[in-house]
Amino acid sequence: MKNIFTILIICILIGCKENPKKETAEKESFSLKGTINGDYSDYIYLNYGNVKDSTKVLNNSFEFNGMVKTPIPGSLNLQGYYTSADIYIENSDILIQADFKTQIQNEIKYNVLKINDIKGSYSARIQNEYKEFYQANQNKENFKSLLYEKLKSFIEENKNHPLSGTILAENALIEPVLTKSELIEIYAKIDTTQQNKEDLEMFKMGIANLDEYGINKPFLKFTLPNSKGKNDDTTSFLGKTTLVDFWASWCRPCRIKHPDLIRLKKKFEKDNFDIVSVSIDDNKKNWIQAIAKDNLTWTNLIDFDKQVYNELGIQGIPFNYLIDENEIVLGINLSIIEIEKIVSEKASR
Incomplete structure (x- = not known):
């Protein structure tokens, strides 16, 4: 799997003193x-x-x-x-x-x-600077405003560079931190003739999804078969903070994350927290075997024809949504650290 997100971690340009043209x-x-x-x-x-x-x-x-x-x-x-x-x-x-x-x-x-x-x-240098900024600032309370300001300055200096389109696509679809209006404002600064068509399509899809299923929006309602052969729907999320994790048995990065999810479930099991795993496997036997091998004891659903996956506009796995007890989206494609922070804050209220 080529995960678009395994392809570029979203970070921000800082301290760039040289003129790119030089x-x-x-x-x-x-x-x-x-x-x-x-x-x-x-x-x-x-x-x-x-x-x-x-x-x-x-x-x-x-x-x-x-x-x-x-x-x-x-x-x-x-x-x-x-x-x-x-x-x-x-x-x-x-x-x-x-x-x-x-x-x-x-x-x-x-x-x-x-x-x-x-x-x-030059391209490698600005990629590294993005990475360093993101890692240093992603857990700060004012990260959203930092990201907004840095993206604006980066696009101004690199409007012709294809990395600009990639970054905006990632921000809109993979790591949606900024609002729709903020992203559109920044997008207007790039030279779209110099960007990859796939990135531009990803950006448009992400913007559309922010309207439907973005943060603070109601999550998609769906019904899917579970590992016991019965159907489950999203009403089971009601009353709990739920991590909806998309994965597949053949996805190595997904499988690597499972021990962290098990630890997360155990840590917050008394805090009305739950996990629902949604697989996009097309082989039921492989799916069931992977559930058993990875010891996934929570609800497991399978999206055989990827209807839910496609409706949400997901482009790669692993991918997740954190949903509150009223099925409102709290976060999209969060790290384990980010999930722990949000669930801990809710539990302490």
């Missing part, structure tokens, strides 16, 4: 040089736009050369079964340092490339 204005082409720690000597592939280039890794080193009109999202991957490493391609001299390892998943050996450091890339 880093790329004198370059009409790019060179991408890298070193790989680990025993790998096969081909490495660079993908961006309609281009798929390849070269042999020799003495743990490789190099690509080319030209792009504007910065563009790309990825690096190794031979065979692989996991991709995302990277922006821009006309500059880019140096990367990466690690290689193999990983067994479902009895298949994957070649994993993990980028540890990127130099000479």
Whole structure:
């Protein structure tokens, strides 16, 4: 699964003193040089736009050369079964340092490339600055206002960069913290001709969902079959603070989160808190086996045809909604820390 959210953590630009044009204005082409720690000597592939280039890794080193009109999202991957490493391609001299390892998943050996450091890339620098800001400020009470101000300044300075569209799409659909009007105001500043169509569509979908099922709005009413073969509907949420967690048996990040959810359920079991897991599996046997293996003792529902998933506009899993006792949305796609904070505050009232 490629989780759009596993693709970019939403953070904010701070302290950017250099003019973005200074880093790329004198370059009409790019060179991408890298070193790989680990025993790998096969081909490495660079993908961006309609281009798929390849070269042999020799003495743990490789190099690509080319030209792009504007910065563009790309990825690096190794031979065979692989996991991709995302990277922006821009006309500059880019140096990367990466690690290689193999990983067994479902009895298949994957070649994993993990980028540890990127130099000479303006795109990588602003991504890192976003990440640092988000991690430092996400739990602050005034994070919403900080995010709003920083996004405005970032878009002003990078209205042509495709990262702007990605960030706004994530804000609207994956991590909706700002209001619809705030997002539309910021969106008006970007150059949409330089953005990825998928990001623009995600933004529009997210804005539409903020009208229907956003924070402080009534949650979607639905009925789905449970693990015992009977139907459950959202009236079961009434009277409880409920985490509605979307997942699937084949989604490794979803499965990794289950121990944290079990701990969360146990911590707040006396505080009128519950969890409802909604799977988008298309194989009932795999779903039932995963429930048993992960010890999910709460209500488990399955959305075979993804009607609920699609109605909510979800683009990737894991994904969650925190609902209050009156089925009003308290938060969307929250971290465990954020869920604990909200439930603790409600329990102390």
